[in-house]
Amino acid sequence: xxxVVQLLKGAAKHAGSRPQCSVERLFTAARGISSSSRQSSASxxxxxxxxxxxxxxxxxxxxxxxxLGVGLAKMLRRRIGKNNVILSDIRKPPNHVxxxxxxxxxxxxxxxxxxxxxxxxxxxxxxxxxxxLSAVGENNVALAKEVNITGLHNILDIATEHGLRVFVPxxxxxxxxxxxxxxxxxxCVQRPRTIYGVSKVHAELMGEYYHHRYGxxxxxxxxxxxxxxxxxxGGGTTDYAVQIFHAAVKTGQFECNLRGDTRLPMMYIDxxxxxxxxxxxxxxxxxxxxxxxxNAMSFTPHDLTQEIQKFLPDLKVTYNVDPVxxxxxxxxxxxxxxxxxxxxxxxKHEYDLPELVQTMVTHITMGxxxxxxx
Numbered sequence: 001x002x003x004v005v006q007l008l009k010g011a012a013k014h015a016g017s018r019p020q021c022s023v024e025r026l027f028t029a030a031r032g033i034s035s036s037s038r039q040s041s042a043s044x045x046x047x048x049x050x051x052x053x054x055x056x057x058x059x060x061x062x063x064x065x066x067x068l069g070v071g072l073a074k075m076l077r078r079r080i081g082k083n084n085v086i087l088s089d090i091r092k093p094p095n096h097v098x099x100x101x102x103x104x105x106x107x108x109x110x111x112x113x114x115x116x117x118x119x120x121x122x123x124x125x126x127x128x129x130x131x132x133l134s135a136v137g138e139n140n141v142a143l144a145k146e147v148n149i150t151g152l153h154n155i156l157d158i159a160t161e162h163g164l165r166v167f168v169p170x171x172x173x174x175x176x177x178x179x180x181x182x183x184x185x186x187x188c189v190q191r192p193r194t195i196y197g198v199s200k201v202h203a204e205l206m207g208e209y210y211h212h213r214y215g216x217x218x219x220x221x222x223x224x225x226x227x228x229x230x231x232x233x234g235g236g237t238t239d240y241a242v243q244i245f246h247a248a249v250k251t252g253q254f255e256c257n258l259r260g261d262t263r264l265p266m267m268y269i270d271x272x273x274x275x276x277x278x279x280x281x282x283x284x285x286x287x288x289x290x291x292x293x294x295n296a297m298s299f300t301p302h303d304l305t306q307e308i309q310k311f312l313p314d315l316k317v318t319y320n321v322d323p324v325x326x327x328x329x330x331x332x333x334x335x336x337x338x339x340x341x342x343x344x345x346x347x348k349h350e351y352d353l354p355e356l357v358q359t360m361v362t363h364i365t366m367g368x369x370x371x372x373x374x
Contacts, residue, residue: 056080057165060123062108062155063130065089067228068169070097071273072127077101079277086121089130108151115158125280126166128155134173134196134328136235141195148199156210156218165217167280170204170291172224172265173197173237177331182263184333186222186293186340194328204291211290219279220291224265224336226272227356229363237328241266241304248308248315249364257322260302263334267296268351268359275347282345289344295336296349297356307357 059076061069064087076085077100087097088106097103106117108130117123130151137144152168159166175184176192190201207218225238229245240256247254267275275294299307305317341347351359 056084057124058122059085059125059127060106060117060121061085061087061127061129062106063089063128064103065091065093065097066129066131067226068269068272068276069127069129071228071230071269072276073101075273075277086117086123088117108154109146111154111158114154115161118158118162118164123162124164126155126159126164127276127280128152128166128168131169131199132196133236134171134194135237135239135325137196137199138194138324138328144195144199148196149202152199152203152206156206156216159218160210160214160216165219165280166207167219167221167276168203168207169276170200170220170222171197172222172332172336173328174200174204174222175331175333179331179333181332181334183295183335183337184293185337186289186291193331208290217284218290219287221275221279221341222291222293222336223272224267224295226267226269227360228269229360229367230269237325237332238264238266240301244301244304244308244317245360245364248312249361252312252314252316254315254317256301256317256319257325258301258319258329259321259326260305260317260319261300262326262329263298263300263303264329265295265298265333265336266356267294267349268356271296271349271351275341275349278347279341279345286344289340292341292344292347293336293338294341294347294349295338297352298335299353303353304357307353308361311357311361 057080059080061073063069064073066089069087069089073085073087082101086102086104087093088104090105090107093103104117106114108114108128118126130147132140132144132147137148155166155168158164172184173194173196174192175188175190176197178189178191180188190197192198192201204220207216207220210216211218225236225241227241237258240258244254244256279292301317301319305315309315338347
């Protein structure tokens with residue numbers, strides 16, 4: 001109990017120091033609404049007194065049941081209204097997701113269905129999270145090609161036809177063994193050696209081509225490994241950095257499938273979602289690039305273990321290296337150089353390793369205690 005109290009106090013202190021995202025930029029980016037039409041409510045949240053639903057973007061999120069979709073939908077719904085954000089996927093959603101806002105079935109490989117969704121719901125922003133991740137993709141290359149490349153083409157064509165703002169995430173996996181690794185600049189040799197990475201380089205280049213050729217408002221961020229307490233890993237090489245927290249709280253033992261000295265760039269999910277929203281909000285004229293690196297922290301499994309042991313000293317970590325995942329990680333950046341994002345649209349991360357660990361341990365510990373109470 002003392003550990004929980006200590007963690008909660010630290011988390012509250014950190015949360016209290018974090019600035020809230022401004023909704024004003026979102027309204028401005030969406031429809032060019034005059035700042036004079038806005039006023040602050042008694043609760044302190046920025047609102048638009050003259051806005052209706054038709055003034056705000058209508059957002060479709062594909063692959064919405066993955067690690068990031070539900071969180072981004074929740075953030076967007078707080079800012080532009082529940083009914084203006086539609087989650088979609090090919091799986092049945094959990095009840096809490098289904099009842100928290102619009103959800104529809106959408107298969108990105110079905111061009112006609114996807115086009116109907118965009119037209120019938122008057123979509124103006126499309127966030128494309130559907131993808132087969134790195135480790136899974138190496139085990140099913142045909143599926144990765146279909147989802148990550150053919151699905152992307154459908155998204156780009158429909159977005160261009162209907163004048164959408166489209167966001168497609170990229171990844172550290174878009175780089176390869178011949179890329180500079182510490183840090184990795186935005187413009188350099190890429191040449192990845194996984195189908196996931198190849199498909200993401202393809203997405204970056206196709207999106208930028210559509211922007212220059214057809215004027216598509218294409219936006220892309222290269223994400224580090226993303227760490228979240230609320231979602232399960234989806235087959236990525238950086239999954240260990242999520243799994244270790246659950247194992248540390250539940251059993252006190254963890255078997256890591258990467259070497260202890262494997263340094264990779266990572267980011268807490270709150271920073272990732274905020275970066276995505278701020279990037280979507282950014283006025284197009286401020287964006288020098290269409291694809292940006294974003295970075296927060298870099299650490300090894302050994303570094304992460306030592307930090308977790310400050311809260312859970314009995315944690316024991318062993319290593320059973322997966323040669324496929326290790327080979328992938330060895331070709332990835334150790335850190336991403338992200339000065340362009342910080343310069344052009346004001347990106348700034350808030351979580352370093354100590355804050356990440358404290359927050360993750362708090363969330364998982366409290367979540368387990370609530371589950372046991374029922």
